[in-house]
Amino acid sequence: MEKRYDPKDSSLIFVNRKDEITGDDTPDVLRVEMSCGHAVDPNSLTAWCRSLIDQGHFIFHCPAAKEGTEEKCNKQWHYVEVRRHALLTEEEQQYFESKIATIAAAQYCEYKWCPGCGSCVERKDLTNLCVFCIICMKEKGKSYQFCWQCMKEWKGSAPRSDRCDNVGCTNIQLEALQNCSTKTLPFSKIQQCPIIRACPTCGVLIEHKAMCKFVICTRCHVEFCFACLQTKNICSKSSSYNQVCAVAPRQRRVPVWSRVSDSKPSNSLNSTNTDESSWCTIS
Ligand SMILES: [Zn+2]
Ligand SMILES: [Zn+2]
Ligand SMILES: [Zn+2]
Ligand SMILES: [Zn+2]
Ligand SMILES: [Zn+2]
Structure with missing residues (x-):
């Protein structure tokens, strides 16, 4: 038509x-x-x-x-x-x-510089902070694992998604989610909404700047409601951009982006963090 x-x-x-x-x-x-x-x-x-x-x-x-x-x-x-x-x-x-x-x-990839050898390492399993470096293994002949959060050699048991055992290894994102101020959202006049939210789909932190309660995430491009944290598709079934919905409490964990679509079998369950084939590195 x-x-x-x-x-x-x-x-x-x-x-x-x-x-x-x-x-x-x-x-x-x-x-x-x-x-x-x-x-x-x-x-x-x-x-x-x-x-x-x-x-x-x-x-x-x-x-x-x-x-x-x-x-x-x-x-x-x-x-x-x-x-x-x-x-x-x-x-x-x-x-x-x-x-x-x-x-x-x-298309999304997460890269950081390995603190052991300085080469660029991609993190494939976004739920695990403990990252194994192939280059360190090849060049120094010993297994080297570092913490994606504090960027020091890994301490303690793995896998973990919250922190390692190094002193001072904390998730600054969680602190921002817990301690940020609140605001009244324009149009809907929803009150006491935290100004920082983690995208419910991919977990990137987003600050509410202007416009209505619906925000398109800059990383995963999924549109969600800053107040109730549902996707726009779901929230807008019961309230439009200028109407009230329930403010979800401050987030206590950062959502992890599932990059494997539901229709494909996931292999993340049987891959271990020292399995070389699950890491790709560029040096
Ligand atoms: Zn390395
Ligand atoms: Zn750490
Ligand atoms: Zn996102
Ligand atoms: Zn043009
Ligand atoms: Zn909503």
């Missing part, structure tokens, strides 16, 4: 120009101007952005040619802008958002 803009929608900038994605210049079609200045219609924008995510990209950019050149505009569009200007249906939103989240998860 063809999507059409509502001419009364005052949040959009309507223009009388050809579609700069497809080149279509059928008269009397309502088109809008994107943040980069190029004109689109909801159908061409949906099709273009859908083709991007189907090719594994989750950052949207403008494919229009710059005025009078062969060069592409390439300016980035935020997903929220695409969602509004493409008039994404409920179904399309769910498709886009789950695709974006899956692609972001697959």
Whole structure:
């Protein structure tokens, strides 16, 4: 079904120009101007952005040619802008958002410099702070494990997700979650909401700056409610952006991002932290 803009929608900038994605210049079609200045219609924008995510990209950019050149505009569009200007249906939103989240998860890597040898080590198991360094093993011939949190040689038993036995090894993220101040969220007027939350999907810490209770995570790109900590899909079933929902208590643990999709068998249960094949390192 063809999507059409509502001419009364005052949040959009309507223009009388050809579609700069497809080149279509059928008269009397309502088109809008994107943040980069190029004109689109909801159908061409949906099709273009859908083709991007189907090719594994989750950052949207403008494919229009710059005025009078062969060069592409390439300016980035935020997903929220695409969602509004493409008039994404409920179904399309769910498709886009789950695709974006899956692609972001697959591309995410955590790297740190090994304190033993200085080479770059990737942490595969985000639930375990104890990290084994292959380079140390190869170069010094002895097993070396360090703590992802305090960045010292590992002390105590492993695996652990909270801390190691080194003095002073604490999770500063948990402290921020426990001790941050509270605020009243705009629009919904929800009171006493902590200004820092860990993203319920990937665990990255996010500070609430402005706008409503719904926040899109910068790392996993899943949109969630800052008050009740449900995903937007769930929270918005019972309350919209300007309505109250229950404020979840301060988080006592930082969620760990599960990068293995539910449909695939997980091998994290039978891999040990000294299994070389489960670590990839770049030196
Ligand atoms: Zn553009
Ligand atoms: Zn090392
Ligand atoms: Zn530690
Ligand atoms: Zn996240
Ligand atoms: Zn909520």
